[in-house]
Amino acid sequence: MATSDDADARPAPGARPGSAPGTRGTAAGPAARTADVARAAGAARAAGAARTAGAAGAGAPGGGLNRGERDRGQAALEYAGFVALLLFVAVAALQLGIAGYAVQQAGTGARAAARTATYRETEGDDYQAAGRAAMSGWLADGAGFSENGGGTGITVTARVRIPAIVPLLDLGDATRSVTMPRDRLPEGSPGGTP
Template structure:
């Protein structure tokens, strides 16, 4: 009986370490998914702001600056903002692509892309 109790020593500590590692991974995965959603939302906000400015007569060259100003600074550095023609000749379309930051190297969500079309002023 005494020998058996001695062999089980430390088993709970090993199990605890395994559970903590699993919980930490699940928590980081949840934070990563939230980061993906936030990045997509920021790309949408930037595309709407940039399209609003690009649709104005005097805003043709300032759309990119406006789009970056509408985003969080740490995501604006990762963004590319492009302007193109809309579906017709009296529309403008702005597309914003933002690289999604990764917390863990196993996650790679690529880029969040959002486009907005506005009528020309």
């Protein structure tokens, strides 16, 4: 028994086989055939996906995920790896900047301490206090100064601990030495006052 759906599916009299109903072989025929082929291919893909999903319970590879879902998981892993790499580069750049700043502050402290140590009126550790005052507070607390005076000049060496962002790293100390001429030469030394 023929239904109205069967009648719609039969080609019209005079139409070429494979042409869309009602086109009678006109220019719309090839476009309609292309659409029919695309619909058939979509149905085949859907049937294949259904078979894959049905076979997943039986231990099929892919675990029941279609290609799009597996690709999303791969993209997430690639993104996480890229973010981790960017984070590592950012921490390394920040650590390099902090190390450079510590070296610069060691030079500033050594210069201020040497300038203070050259004055004859300076007693004891006044030069160390002047060196620490010239530095940033968070680096000055762990700074150390040593003086080596002889002849016409005084050399002061400043040692500053380089802070580490990652606590397990030990980056050592930044060391800078500065030599300044004495303000007044000691009596009895060559070039000094008699």
